[in-house]
Amino acid sequence: MKSRVFTNFDDDEIRIFLSHTEKVHYDNGFTVFRESDVSDKMYIIQEGSVEVFIERKEKKIVLATLNRGDFFGEMAILRKDRRSASIKAVADCDVLSLNRDAVMDIISHNGVLGAKFLFNLAEVIAERLIETNREVENYFLISDALVENEAFRKLYFKTHNK
Numbered sequence: 032m033k034s035r036v037f038t039n040f041d042d043d044e045i046r047i048f049l050s051h052t053e054k055v056h057y058d059n060g061f062t063v064f065r066e067s068d069v070s071d072k073m074y075i076i077q078e079g080s081v082e083v084f085i086e087r088k089e090k091k092i093v094l095a096t097l098n099r100g101d102f103f104g105e106m107a108i109l110r111k112d113r114r115s116a117s118i119k120a121v122a123d124c125d126v127l128s129l130n131r132d133a134v135m136d137i138i139s140h141n142g143v144l145g146a147k148f149l150f151n152l153a154e155v156i157a158e159r160l161i162e163t164n165r166e167v168e169n170y171f172l173i174s175d176a177l178v179e180n181e182a183f184r185k186l187y188f189k190t191h192n193k
Contacts, residue, residue, distance in 0.1 A: 032127075034075050034100040038151045044144050051133035055126050057081075063118040063126075064104070070114065071131040073104040079124030083116050096121065105152050108134050 037045050052075070057063055059079075064070060066085055076099050083095040083103060094116055097103055103118055108131050138145030176183040 032075075032077060032100070034102065035155055036075055036102055036148065036151050038154075039147055040144075044141075044147070047141065047144060048137065048148065049127070051137055052127040052129045055128050057120040057124045057126065059120055059123050061120045061124075063120060064114050065117045066114050068114045070104065070107050071111070072128045073102060073108050073130075074118075074126040074128050075102045076100065077125040077127060079120060079122040079126075081124060082119050082121045084119065085116050102152075102155070105156065107131065108152070 032045070032049075037048070040048065054077070055074075057079075063074070063081065076097060078099055080096055080098045081103060082093055083097060084091050084093045086092070104114070106112065106115060108129070111131075134145065134148070137148065173187075177187060178184075
């Protein structure tokens, strides 16, 4: 299986890692979890796609669409905290679930494998953070232009009214 979670893993390491996972199927439209749920599992997509979203003021804000090889829910492995977004299958999905205890077991029995896994998670999380920072900057610039620039404000509302 191809996933960035397995970067620099050899075949034996992938086999060991996969032995700690559980295969789960979600039908198209199924909500895997909701923002603020409590869980200790992350998921790696084998087949299908999911949508990552939040809901604010009765509006759904899609943050990302993830596909084969992508993973989600990884913060549950790193922190004991509530989910920061909701996940919904947008196609039939086969995923591998991995819980925090399984990761701790991998780390305690094979520190190098655990370190590779955590490093791979950190690399993708860092990339996602960089992209989020770019989006926040864009939203700030748009917000600032709406407040400061009357011509932009008029153009924006003219093109965004339904």
